Every structure is written in C-alpha cells, then in structure tokens.
Amino acid sequence: MILIIGGAYQGKLDYAKAAFSLTPEDIFTCAGAEIDFSKRCVNALEEFCYACVQQELDPVDYFRSHEGAWQDSILICNDLSSGVVPMDAADRQWRHSTGRLCQYLARQANQVSRIFCGLEQRLK
Numbered sequence: 001m002i003l004i005i006g007g008a009y010q011g012k013l014d015y016a017k018a019a020f021s022l023t024p025e026d027i028f029t030c031a032g033a034e035i036d037f038s039k040r041c042v043n044a045l046e047e048f049c050y051a052c053v054q055q056e057l058d059p060v061d062y063f064r065s066h067e068g069a070w071q072d073s074i075l076i077c078n079d080l081s082s083g084v085v086p087m088d089a090a091d092r093q094w095r096h097s098t099g100r101l102c103q104y105l106a107r108q109a110n111q112v113s114r115i116f117c118g119l120e121q122r123l124k
Contacts, residue, residue: 001070001071001072001073001074001075001105001108001109001110002020002073002074002075002109002110002111002112002113003075003077003102003105003106003109003111003112003113004016004074004075004076004077004112004113004114004115005076005077005078005079005102005112005113005114005115006078006079006114006115006116007078007079007082007116008078010115010116010117010118011115011117011118012043012076012078012115013027013043013076014118015113015115015118015120016041016043016074016076019120020040020041020074022040022041022074025039026039026040026041027039027040027041027042027043028041028042028043029043029044029047030042030043030044030045030046030047030048030051031044031047031051032047032048032051033048033051033052033054033055033057033062035048035062035066035070037066037069037070037073039073040072040073040074041073041074041075041076042070042073042074042075042076043076044076044077044078045059045075045076045077045078045098045101045102046077046078046080046094046098049094049097049098049101050094050098052097053090053093053094053097054090058097059097059098059100059101060097060100060101060104063101063104063105064104075105075109077098077101077102077105078098079102079114080094080095080098080099081095081099106123106124109124110124111124112124
C-alpha cells in the first residue's frame with residue numbers, strides 16, 4: 001500500500017495520477033463512511049474520517065476490518081494537523097481521528113509520500 005499525504009491543494013491527486021498512471025476510473029473519492037476498495041486509488045480519506053466521526057465510528061477499526069481489501073491500494077489523505085486547533089469539539093475529533101488513521105496506515109504502508117507544492121518528499 002502507498003500512502004500519500006499533504007495539505008489541501010498541494011497536488012496529491014495530480015501526483016498520484018502521474019506517478020501511478022491512474023485514470024478517472026481507477027479513483028474512488030470518499031464522501032461517506034464506506035469505501036470502494038475495488039478501485040486502485042482511494043482519495044480524500046479525511047472525508048471518510050469526517051463521516052465516521054459524524055456516525056461515531058472508528059476509521060481505524062474500519063480499515064482493520066477490511067485489511068485484505070486495501071493492501072495494494074494508493075491511499076490519499078489531507079494532512080489536517082497543521083494550523084489552528086478547531087474550537088468545535090466535533091472538528092477536533094475529526095482532526096484526531098484522521099491523524100490516528102494516517103498513523104495506522106503509515107505503519108502498514110510500503111511507501112509514504114508527503115506532497116508539498118506538487119513535489120514529493122518520500123518519508124518511508
């Protein structure tokens with residue numbers, strides 16, 4: 001599995017498309033608390049985490065229970081750890097859950113890349 005992280009609008013998806021020859025059909029973009037792991041690439045994991053927080057689900061538990069499904073995937077997530085800590089408790093929980101999921105996935109990943117200004121920084 002490959003994990004790609006970085007701030008909003010830093011070119012994560014464009015990097016993944018170019019580096020791994022992804023087509024639009026290869027990409028699933030998260031919009032709820034379910035993920036289609038049949039696609040090569042899962043984009044916007046932070047949106048999946050947001051939906052999990054809203055439904056009081058643990059995103060790490062979800063990935064653990066679907067472990068065999070994402071082992072060959074390219075996973076993309078916005079880094080929410082920078083900036084001002086949100087005042088709203090739900091937003092803080094979202095930030096916390098996204099960070100926990102990224103930590104779990106980074107430990108499992110064969111490769112972890114941070115994208116900044118469209119440039120890759122290989123972390124693992």
